[in-house]
Amino acid sequence: MKIPQFDLTRQYEQIEPEIQSAIGHVLRSGRFILGAEGEAFEAECAAYLGVKYAIGVNSGTDALVIGLRTLGIGLGDEVITTPFTFFATAGTIHNVGATPVFVDIEPDTFNIMPDAAGAARTGKTKAVVPVDLFGQMAALEAVSAAVPGLPIIEDAAQSIGARRMIDGEWRMAGEVPTVGTFSFFPSKNLGGFGDGGMLVTQNDALAERLRRLRVHGGAKQYFHDEVGYNSRLDALQAAVLSAKLPHLAGWSASRRRNAAFYDAAFKDLPDVRTPVVRPENESIFNQYTIRVSRRDALQAFLKERGIGTAIYYPLPLHLQPCFAYLGYREGQCPESERAATEVLSLPIFPELSGSQLDEVAAGVRAFFGR
Ligand SMILES: Cc1ncc(COP(=O)(O)O)c(C=O)c1O
Numbered sequence: 001m002k003i004p005q006f007d008l009t010r011q012y013e014q015i016e017p018e019i020q021s022a023i024g025h026v027l028r029s030g031r032f033i034l035g036a037e038g039e040a041f042e043a044e045c046a047a048y049l050g051v052k053y054a055i056g057v058n059s060g061t062d063a064l065v066i067g068l069r070t071l072g073i074g075l076g077d078e079v080i081t082t083p084f085t086f087f088a089t090a091g092t093i094h095n096v097g098a099t100p101v102f103v104d105i106e107p108d109t110f111n112i113m114p115d116a117a118g119a120a121r122t123g124k125t126k127a128v129v130p131v132d133l134f135g136q137m138a139a140l141e142a143v144s145a146a147v148p149g150l151p152i153i154e155d156a157a158q159s160i161g162a163r164r165m166i167d168g169e170w171r172m173a174g175e176v177p178t179v180g181t182f183s184f185f186p187s188k189n190l191g192g193f194g195d196g197g198m199l200v201t202q203n204d205a206l207a208e209r210l211r212r213l214r215v216h217g218g219a220k221q222y223f224h225d226e227v228g229y230n231s232r233l234d235a236l237q238a239a240v241l242s243a244k245l246p247h248l249a250g251w252s253a254s255r256r257r258n259a260a261f262y263d264a265a266f267k268d269l270p271d272v273r274t275p276v277v278r279p280e281n282e283s284i285f286n287q288y289t290i291r292v293s294r295r296d297a298l299q300a301f302l303k304e305r306g307i308g309t310a311i312y313y314p315l316p317l318h319l320q321p322c323f324a325y326l327g328y329r330e331g332q333c334p335e336s337e338r339a340a341t342e343v344l345s346l347p348i349f350p351e352l353s354g355s356q357l358d359e360v361a362a363g364v365r366a367f368f369g370r
Helices: 009-029 035-049 060-070 089-095 114-119 140-147 204-213 236-264 295-306 321-326 334-341 354-367
Strands: 053-057 079-080 099-102 123-127 153-155 163-166 169-171 179-183 197-201 286-292 344-345
Touching: 009 035, 035 053, 035 197, 035 236, 053 060, 053 179, 053 204, 060 079, 060 089, 060 153, 060 169, 060 179, 060 197, 060 204, 089 099, 089 321, 099 321, 114 140, 123 153, 140 163, 197 204, 236 354, 295 354, 334 344, 344 354
Parallel strands: 079 099, 079 123, 153 179
Antiparallel strands: 053 197, 163 169, 179 197, 286 344
C-alpha cells in the first residue's frame, strides 16, 4: 500500500457536496474578488481567531509583505527572525528592502529562541517575526518581553487554530501579536484550492492601512495615498475556505490523535526523537516531525516501502546562497543547522487510516531493527 506524505483527495471526497455548492454560489454571483464570500470568510475567521480584524490577501507570502509594509518597515531596517522556516518568512523581509537578522531556534520546538532575539536587537531593529513552526506557537510573550516596544509579526502560516496558554489564558495563533499572518496554501490545515492568505490584527489604524495596501494603497478608488499591491483573496477561495472552516478543529484533533499514535509507537526507540509539544501549547500538527541521526537512510528505507516523507527544511535560511550577502557562516545558528540534518516529517494528515498509521510506524520500527 502506498502512503503519501500528504493527500488532499480524501478530504475532498468527504466534503464534495458542500464545496460544490459553495463554488456554484460564487459562479452564479458574478463577483470573484473578495465579494460577499470574501467578507463573510473574513468575519468567520476573525470570530474563530478572537481578533478584531481579518483581512484576506493572495497568499501567506503577501500577508507577510503587507504586514511588514504596514509597520513602516523598509530600506535600512533590520527584522529579526529564525532561519529554520519556509523561505517566505525571510524572503519577504528582503523584498521590502529590510535586512533579515537570523537567530537560532530552540531544539525541542524548532521555534525562535526569545533570548537570542533580544540579544540580536540593534538600533536598526524594527520588528521580530517569530514563526509558529509545524503547528506549534512560538513563545510570543517571551519574545515580546525580550524586545520591549518592538512590534511582533507572528508568522502563523502553519498554525491556524493552534493555542498557547499566555498569562493563564488560552490564546489563539494570531490573537496576541501586533499583526498575525496566515497561509491557505493547499497543504495547510485550512487549505484553499490555490493560493490564499490572511492578515489579522486587533489594531484599528493598522487594519485600515492593511486594507489600503492590499488594493494599491488607495482608500478611495483611483486615489492613492501610497503605493500598495494587488493582493486580495478570491471569492472562490473564500467560499471554499468558509465551507472548510467548521471542519478545521475536527481535522486538527485527528492530526493530534495520529501524533499520539506515533508517539506511543516510537516510545521504545531511543534513536527516534518524537516532536515535543510544550505543556503550554496545543499543536495543530501541520507536520509530525521526528529527529533521527541517520535521517537520509531512514527516508530512503521508507520510500522503498511506499511511505512518503518530507524534509522541512534541508538548508537553513542563513546559509542559502541568496543570503550570502548577509555574511553568515556555518556554525552561527547551530541548532537550526543540526535540525536541518535530522528532521523528517511523516504522514500525519487527518484521513490516514488505522492500517496506514500501523504501516508507517512499522516501517520506522523496521529500520531500527524492531
Ligand atoms: C512558515 C511559512 N511562512 C510563510 C509561508 C508562505 O505562505 P504562502 O505559500 O501562502 O505564500 C508558508 C507557507 O507556504 C510558511 O510555511
